[in-house]
Amino acid sequence: MSGVKIKICGITNPEDARVAVEAGADALGFVFHRSSPRSVDAEMVRWIVAQLPPFVLPVGVFVNEDVKKVRDLMDACGLALAQLHGEETVVYCETLGRPVLKTIRLRDRGSLLALAEFQGRARVRGFVLDAFSEKAYGGTGETVDGTLAAEAAKAAKVLLAGGLKPDNVAEAIRQVRPYGVDVSSGVEARPGKKDPEKIRTFINAVKLVSASLEGYTGSHRGDRA
DSSP, X not given: OOSOEEEEOOOOSHHHHHHHHHHTOSEEEEEOOTTSTTBOOHHHHHHHHHHSOTTSEEEEEESSOOHHHHHXXXXXXXXXXXXXXXXXXXXXXHHHOSOEEEEEEEOSTHHXXXXXXXTTOTTEEEEEEEXXXXXXXSOSOOOOOHHHHHHHHHHSOEEEOSSOOTTTHHHHHHHHOOSEEEESGGGEEETTEEOHHHXXXXXXXXXXXXXXXXXXXXXXXXXXO
């Protein structure tokens, strides 16, 4: 499939999941970090995932969680990927034994070295590029450094996150050329509750810019057909 992939993160209820799927989301993110206003319990996630069509990937978002607990939650809820959003190490990823999206919180060029450390590891399927913040691990609405993000996207399969909204996602895609985009707070009515119109507008904006980028397939520029 061509085009920039779209992950709607911070799903907490069936209605938001339905809207995102019907609008064309490729993946949904479920946050298992208790201090987050978007945290959701396993029973709810299990129910939502059971209703998803097979082409929509369910992703669990974890922050410095116990490896066994991550495994148990993924298996119980039917999650396809673990998005590791904390200070998890390469050894952690290998020990987990599940497909991983590793979040890199872009702060400076040193963050690119962290990405390189994980790249090529068997369990790491790709990266989420988010803005570094002292306040929280994600969902802050702060944007990433576009120059650093573009450099990362040349070398690896990345989902661009951090401050994306319906009115800025097209330009961000043009600058960075990511494999996909990941949005949470940018399509919310309030923390933990999505705005259906924002979801639809965001996804339409991504699809329009994808179509306008001649020859762009949504894969990083090192990929070959």
